[in-house]
Each structure stands twice: as C-alpha cells, then as structure tokens.
Amino acid sequence: MPYHVYMKSHVARGVRILVCVKQVLDSAETVSIDETATDETATWIRFEPGTVFRMNRFDEFAVQEALRIRESIPGSVIDALSLGPDRVKKTILKALEMGADNGVHIPVETKKYILPYMRASMIAEYAQNRHYDLILTGIMAEDDMECQVGQLLAGILGLPYATSVIYQDIEANKGTIYVEKEIEEGRRECMDIDLPALITVQSGINTPGYPSLSNVLRARGQQIEVMEPSRCADRMDREVITGVSYPSAGVSGTFIDGSPQEKANALLDILHKNAVL
C-alpha cells in the first residue's frame, strides 16, 4: 500500500509525530578548526573537552509545536530523534524532558562534518517504514545554517513539505494540515497539505516552555532507543568540503581607539561629517 494511502486511514487515532532535533555548539563557544587533520576532506572543527553543546533553538520550537499538536489530538505520540556521537543523547533527553514520548539515537562516530544529504538519508532510513503522519524539524541548524535537511528528508521519503512554518492547524480527520509560512517582509504564504507531510518550523511559532518536574523525572528513567549504525555510511556524498578557514583577518573598516570618551567624540565627528546629526 502506498505510504500516504496507509496513513489516511491511520490518522483518526491520533497522529504519529517524528521531531528531528540537532545538537549544536553553543553560540557563545569559540570555534576552532582542527589543524591536525591531514586528509583535507576530513578537516573540520575541533571540540575541546568541556565544550558546551545544546539543542538547536529552531528544533526547540519544533518540539514545542509537536507538544501542542499532541495536546489537541489525544492519542498522539511524539518520537524525538537525533543523530551524531554519543553526546547527542543529551539533546534527545532534553526533548524527552520537554515532553516527547520516545527518544531515538542514530549513532554516528565521525570527526568529519556530516553533510545535509547524508544526514537526511540516515533519518529517512529510520523513518521509512514507521508510518509517521507528520515530521517536524527546525527551519535550519544554527551551526551550518544550510536550510536543507527537512526538505531533503521529505524529498527522499516522497512527502509533501512546507518550510518556515509560523502557524499550523492540523486537521487530522481530514488528513490535511493548514500552514502559514513566513516569507519576505513579514508576508505569509498559506498552504493546505495532505498528510503525511513534513514541516520545518520558524522561530516564533510558539514559546518553548521549561520542562516540568514530572517530565524531567520521567525522562531520567527512560531508555533511549539506539539504532544500528546507519547503512548509509558508505553512500556517496554529492559534494566535498575542500577547505575550512577563519574569515579573512583583513577588516575593511577602521577601529576607533582611545578611551570611551575619545571613541564617543570620534563617533560624533563621523556622524556630523555625514550630516546625520
């Protein structure tokens, strides 16, 4: 039975939701290039012990939106999935603390950057036969800012998708979801999409809450499902990283030096000269 036909009959019993969450480097952390790598394609970022990682903020909005859907449709179930090294379990735990029902870890041990297509292929491998009605993820990851994994995943699974969703209203018994996407200059593009579908969530769609104590306690005792390492590992990438560098040290502008008062006066001069004061 085609995937979407199977789903239509399935939806009324509550929706099955997969939320894909990524663990990212905290934005306050310094980013160091791993200079020790010899193979240029393996050159990537070096993470010192003690580096702070956390859930990608856009994915927090996705988890929160999943919770809202489960609240409105009894019987719904939320699986939260992350892929990467062992440390990403902490981010899965965070999703459980927020209220997700089950955690799934796809283990990937690599020092290389996992390209979006590979990432999406591995998630697709997991999601393929699990009959999710709705897959949610953040519009992009804060670290690589690719804006790709959601759409690639939808493409690989053959699902319809919408990106940058700022409002949704799922109509499970009709088998559709109405979404408003944020587009340029605050306009909204409104769409009606057949389920199963994938949506990527824009920040501001909701206000992610703090985990309740009961959820924190429940999450602590919960098993995270660990998948077999992906069979995609040897799948050909479609692009190759040829260089990683710090932005050129050359700054085109002028640093204004001196005491704060001197800097203030220099700035006032500039503003006067440009006739805006």
Next chain:
Amino acid sequence: MNTPMYIIAMHIQGKILPETYEAVSFAQDLGSGQKTIIVLGSGSQLSSMANELSENTGIDVVAIKAQYLNLYNAESYKKIIKGIIGHGRSACICMPHVSMGYDLAPGLAVDLDAACITGIEAISPDASFTRSMFGGKIRVQTRPLDGPVVLTVLPGAWKGFDNAPLASGSVDILSVDEPPLTTRTLEIKASTPKDMGFSDAEVIVSAGRGIGSAENLLHIEDLAALFPRSAVGATRGVCDLGWLGYKHQIGVTGNTVAPGVYIACGISGAVQHLSGMRHSGLIIAINTDAHASIFRIATYCIVEDVNTFIPILLEEYKGQS
C-alpha cells in the same frame, strides 16, 4: 563551468524579486555555460515578467504558464523544472536564497539526483563555493561532485545584474495543465500593517542579543532619538526573545534596508542579518568582541559594551551642543 545553467526567477505578486538578478550575476561569474532563465506564473503578469527578464539580462527565458502557477508552490515548481532540465543531465540550477529559494532547492536536488549547496557567498578559483557557518565564525569551501547541482545565492553577496545587454534574450511561453498536487498554495497574506519608517530613515540603530536584556533597549532608543530621521531595527534573535516585535527584524525573511548610516549594537554579524543591511552607506558597529563578524563589513568598529558606551556618547553629545 560550461555545463548548461538555469536561473530560477523568484517573484511575489507579479514583481521579480531583485535577488533574482543577483543570482543572474552569480551565474555570469560562475561560467560560460549556456544560460536560461526559467519563470513560472500565470496570465499577463507572466508575459511581462518574462519580457522584463529577457530585456534586462539578454538571456533566453522559458516561461511556464498556468492559472495554478499564480502562486509559488515547491511541488509544482519541482515537477516543471525537472521536466525542462531532464533527469540525470549535467546542469547547474541557480536561485536566490530567499524563502522560495531555500524551500525549493533541496527538494529539487532530490528529484534531480543533484548536489545542493545553499547560501553561497563567494566562488573560489577551484570552482568551490564559500559559505559561512557558526554565525560567521567559520568559512567553508565546498565543491559539488560530478552531476547536476542546485545552488542558492545569499542575498546581497552579488550585485544585481546591471550590464545593459546588447539585445534581449528570446522568450518562450509554454502552457501546462495542472497536475494533481498534495500541496495547495491558497493565498499570500499581506504583512500586518507596519511602518517602522525604515525606508525614510537616514539612520537605523539596530540591536542584537549582545545588548543583554530587553531593558537595555532603552539605550538603543535613546541613541536613535538623537537623529531626526531614524528607526530601530533588530536581529531575528532579539525578536525571538520577544524583546522587539518581528516587524523590527532586519535580514533574511525580515526587512532589507540600506540607510545612509547603520549602527549595529551588540550584533555578532550572522550572514542572515548581514544580507539585510550590507548595502547601507556607512556601517558603524559597536560590540565587546573584537573578533565579531560584524566588524568585517563595518566602516567604523568600536570595541565597547553598548550599555556603557551609549550613555557616554549621549553625555559627550550634550557637552558638545
């Protein structure tokens, strides 16, 4: 690169987005391959957009016409573009990294078995593409392997295409029937009334997360009040925190501004923000971190905490006048 190149024109409500012409400039820089602009739409709007594109660029235009194409929809765009390009053929498909561009590109890449590289800021001599990661702290060069490739071009990274062509390109208008779709675009809702005065402002003072708290917006407002024609802007991060409404947002999916003077306060300089303000006349950046990316595009750089520096600035201003 001499593979055939296709530029996907992006438009809203009958107007070609200026970023489309930036994607044309990018394609010109990228290589000498045969170029075609593809535009999808409906009615007389489509013909006038197709003519505009061919006249402004001198590039041949393939225009696909159907009533249901009056609004953008990734599913229909994917089907039609795949039909034009053909599966498995080596081709380079370029589009701007606007909401429709990043919506379409990865989905199209899957359908074409293509590589997909998004948010491109520069082309390196070895045909790699440069893009930023980690809020601009790292630059990554990436090169597509053999086969088709779908690329999105970061707004503001290339100038719009303004070489007046010797002759217009040809315009082919083809009609298509509506296929069954699983996604239906219903309408575009206009943004809620807003007039932040960005277009009239000579000076825009913008706040980033670096201001520390909503209370510190007072400093930003005080500084803006110094100028007769000014407005207050913000990064998406500040809007996400609820410190300012989204109508203040400058950058991708927010406002694009180019005032005479732009004062960036506590803004680190993620590319999403830079693409919305990099064409400002004079950019003044105030940030505690001397390595912040914002200093790379600023005209004047001040390493100070905005919350202590702005009161000093206002004090000195009073002393002068």
